[in-house]
Amino acid sequence: QVQLVESGGGLAQPGGSLRLSCAASGFTFNVYRMNWFRQAPGKEREMVAGISSTGGSTNYADSVKGRFTISRDNAKNTVYLEMNSLKPEDTAVYYCAAGRTYWGQGTQVTVSS
Secondary structure, eight states: OEEEEEOOOOETTOOOEEEEEEEEEEEEEEEEEEEEEETTTOOOOOOEEEEEEEESSEETEEETTEEEEEEEEETEEEEEEEOOOOOOOOOOOEEEEETTTEEOOOEEEEEOO
């Protein structure tokens, strides 16, 4: 069956870094654009970053541009989100998604001193 399993979330201090991973299985990973979304308490889910099926094209929300980097390894069926210079407003549950078709269960990221 289709699975997207996120890992790497946790607690980070403001200015710190975290690296999220999302391991995919059960579908043809290398034909899907992969996306990272996040949802903070009381807010709507928003797209944070996306990467094309080959990895040749990426896009970012303005709020994370220059701080977050999305990448993928099609040989490992895995997509990553490197998060640097974290801010308290980055606190949210982070989800990876294959397009908007398949979704992971989410991983909590908390940025606090």
